[in-house]
Amino acid sequence: MTIRVVLVDDQELVRAGFRMVLGAQPDIEVVGEAGDGAAALALLDRVAADVVVMDLRMPLLDGVEATRRLLADSRPDRPRVLALTTFDTDEDAFAALHAGASGFLLKNVPPEDLLTAIRVVASGDSVVAPRVTRRLLDRFAGELTAPPRPDTRLGTLTERERQVLLLVAEGLSNAEIAERLVVAEATVKTHIGRILTKLDLRDRVQAVVFAYETGLVRPGT
Numbered sequence: 001m002t003i004r005v006v007l008v009d010d011q012e013l014v015r016a017g018f019r020m021v022l023g024a025q026p027d028i029e030v031v032g033e034a035g036d037g038a039a040a041l042a043l044l045d046r047v048a049a050d051v052v053v054m055d056l057r058m059p060l061l062d063g064v065e066a067t068r069r070l071l072a073d074s075r076p077d078r079p080r081v082l083a084l085t086t087f088d089t090d091e092d093a094f095a096a097l098h099a100g101a102s103g104f105l106l107k108n109v110p111p112e113d114l115l116t117a118i119r120v121v122a123s124g125d126s127v128v129a130p131r132v133t134r135r136l137l138d139r140f141a142g143e144l145t146a147p148p149r150p151d152t153r154l155g156t157l158t159e160r161e162r163q164v165l166l167l168v169a170e171g172l173s174n175a176e177i178a179e180r181l182v183v184a185e186a187t188v189k190t191h192i193g194r195i196l197t198k199l200d201l202r203d204r205v206q207a208v209v210f211a212y213e214t215g216l217v218r219p220g221t
Helices: 011-021 037-044 061-073 089-097 109-122 130-139 152-156 161-168 174-182 185-199 204-213
Strands: 003-006 028-034 051-055 081-085 103-104
Touching: 003 011, 003 037, 003 109, 011 061, 011 109, 028 037, 028 109, 037 051, 037 061, 051 061, 051 185, 089 103, 089 109, 089 130, 089 161, 103 109, 130 152, 152 174, 152 185, 161 174, 161 185, 161 204, 174 185, 185 204
Parallel strands: 003 028, 003 051, 051 081, 081 103
Antiparallel strands: none
16 A cells, blocks of 8 residues: 655755655655645645655644644544654653654654654554653643643543553553553453553543643652
């Protein structure tokens, strides 16, 4: 299956470099480009994509707000967002993940890391370690909705699924959750798949964000 990618960056040379790297891959196709967030949203109304490689700092409409608006769309075929930035700051990472991005990378990563990240995000997973997500959310918890926002979707989870969600929010890997619950790792994967489906979430990163926003997990606990 070919992964359809849209590149969003205000620097044309950056887009050209990414396009050259991605275009050499048999399983990746660049289907569009945009120089700012507003242009990206307009483009994605016309072009189907699987992954949007989104710069965070752009004029007119930045990548964080563009990501937020794009992923607010309830269409099942909405693309996933891989956020890129020149600046290695927790603030940028937090803003991107809280807006709904499935991954966060620096622009100067090796090409093979970018390719891996695109493929991982396209597959429905995330490219930010859950422990990193939790560290970011703990640090910037004051920016989350307060008080916690009740969500009726929590009531759709079984007791075991709720337990698994808590462990995901702790930053445990599938193998660690399996060891903690004394079950097979495949069973954990099944539970996580059902959790994401029931809560209408894209990946583990968003599951951690959800756990914080609903008060299921408290900062520092």
